[in-house]
Amino acid sequence: MVYKALELSGDEKVAFMDGEQPHVYYRMTGNSTVYLDKGIKDKDLKYIQGLHAEPKALLEPIHIVSCAYKRVSILFEVLRTNIEKQDVGMRPIYIHICNNGNDEQATTIQSILNGIKSLAGYRIRTFRDNPGGFARFHMMQDAIKEFGVDYFVLLDDDIQLPVPHGLRDLVAEARPQEYNSWWGRHFKGPDKDYYSSRLSPPDLKAGKHSDVIKFHYAGTGLAVIDADIARFYFFLLDKVPEIYRKVEDLWLSYVVHQLGWRVRRIIMADVNFMEDAASNKNNSTRKLVQSTSLWKDLKPVKLKMLEELRSCGWNV
Numbered sequence: 001m002v003y004k005a006l007e008l009s010g011d012e013k014v015a016f017m018d019g020e021q022p023h024v025y026y027r028m029t030g031n032s033t034v035y036l037d038k039g040i041k042d043k044d045l046k047y048i049q050g051l052h053a054e055p056k057a058l059l060e061p062i063h064i065v066s067c068a069y070k071r072v073s074i075l076f077e078v079l080r081t082n083i084e085k086q087d088v089g090m091r092p093i094y095i096h097i098c099n100n101g102n103d104e105q106a107t108t109i110q111s112i113l114n115g116i117k118s119l120a121g122y123r124i125r126t127f128r129d130n131p132g133g134f135a136r137f138h139m140m141q142d143a144i145k146e147f148g149v150d151y152f153v154l155l156d157d158d159i160q161l162p163v164p165h166g167l168r169d170l171v172a173e174a175r176p177q178e179y180n181s182w183w184g185r186h187f188k189g190p191d192k193d194y195y196s197s198r199l200s201p202p203d204l205k206a207g208k209h210s211d212v213i214k215f216h217y218a219g220t221g222l223a224v225i226d227a228d229i230a231r232f233y234f235f236l237l238d239k240v241p242e243i244y245r246k247v248e249d250l251w252l253s254y255v256v257h258q259l260g261w262r263v264r265r266i267i268m269a270d271v272n273f274m275e276d277a278a279s280n281k282n283n284s285t286r287k288l289v290q291s292t293s294l295w296k297d298l299k300p301v302k303l304k305m306l307e308e309l310r311s312c313g314w315n316v
Contacts, residue, residue: 061092061120062171063143063227064153065136068109069100070292071157074274074285076112081160081272084118086167092120093167096143098135099126132294133220133248137235140227149227150174154181156221158289160272173266174224179256180264181223182271184215187316194250194306195299199265205276207267215263216316217253222271229256244305247298254309257316 064083068075083093095113099106106126113122125142127135136154143149151174153167161167173180183204185197194217203209233239234255235248244251256263275289310316 059089059091060150061094061147062088062153062167063147063149063151064093064095064155065098065139065143066095066155066157067098067100067133067135068105068157069130071288072101072105072108072112074288075109075157076115077285078157078160078274079112079116081163082155082167084116085163086161087164088168088171091171093118094121094123094143094147095119096139097122097124098139099124100130100132100135102126102128132246134235134240134245136220136248137230140230141235144227144230152225152227152230154220154223154225158274158293159222160274161222162268162270166268166271169268170222170224170266173264175226175262175264177226177228177259177261178264179218179223179225179229179252179261180266181215181218181220182266182268183219183221183223184253184263184265185217186212186214186265187216190310190315194302205271205273207269210267213265215253215265216257217250218263218265220249220252222268223266225256226261229261232259243301246294247301247305250302250305250309254314257314 079095083095086093095116097109097113099109103126106124109124113119113124123139123142125135125139127138131138140149140152143152151171153170155161161170170182184199185194186199187194188196188198198212199209229252232255234251240251253263274285275293276286
């Protein structure tokens with residue numbers, strides 16, 4: 001029994017003493033000790049050396065949640081970078097896609113995911129009422145029921161991770177009761193508006209001011225979060241005023257602070273922000289992302305929403 005348990009640890013964690021002394025390797029049979037000769041030892045040792053040190057079935061999977069709406073034409077390119085080209089060892093990767101389009105788009109997404117050979121599995125759920133980014137939380141709630149997830153990776157469909165270790169490094173930032181992101185804001189004071197942050201967008205992209213590690217607001221475009229967040233009722237749409245249902249990132253930031261969780265900045269170099277000419281040289285892709293981005297339309301909404309959340313006791 002002990003011998004079989006040690007096998008599961010793999011070659012790197014099992015060693016034999018040198019020499020041919022009969023006491024170095026034996027097996028219990030009933031109440032007797034049966035010594036094994038060197039031939040049997042060598043045969044079993046060869047078998048153990050063929051085992052991987054980290055059996056895939058025992059490794060924690062990586063669960064990615066993304067939304068898809070008007071950028072399906074670049075989804076394959078994005079997922080190839082964020083999944084297929086990533087080195088995460090033997091950890092299996094699952095992706096959960098929130099389809100905020102129609103059934104035809106869901107079929108297209110399925111075809112794209114079938115082309116990502118390194119995926120261990122995927123789920124697609126179509127939201128015909130298009131709840132925007134709030135769809136993520138419903139997908140997360142489904143996933144924890146089916147898989148028992150510990151952490152979720154949140155990725156937008158216009159961000160490409162550094163290759164080959166961006167996903168590995170992002171997952172390494174996961175902590176209990178934390179929501180950690182590459183993009184966010186540290187507000188300058190409660191009398192300042194949403195766009196008054198100690199970190200500018202160029203600062204975030206370049207990884208400047210590494211001493212600023214606390215975020216008040218964190219974006220959902222490139223983040224990792226404790227899966228327990230999906231167990232709370234705060235993300236049911238009837239709990240959120242309709243005007244704010246496209247601003248799930250600010251709402252999430254508010255909720256985790258109210259829960260007493262930590263919101264931490266992740267510094268990561270060489271992220272391809274596909275809307276940005278500095279990091280994306282493909283002009284047609286850049287124009288597509290720019291034409292479908294919502295952030296410009298949501299600027300007045302975020303300004304008003306932050307004011308209201310502060311009036312509800314959010315001291316940021």
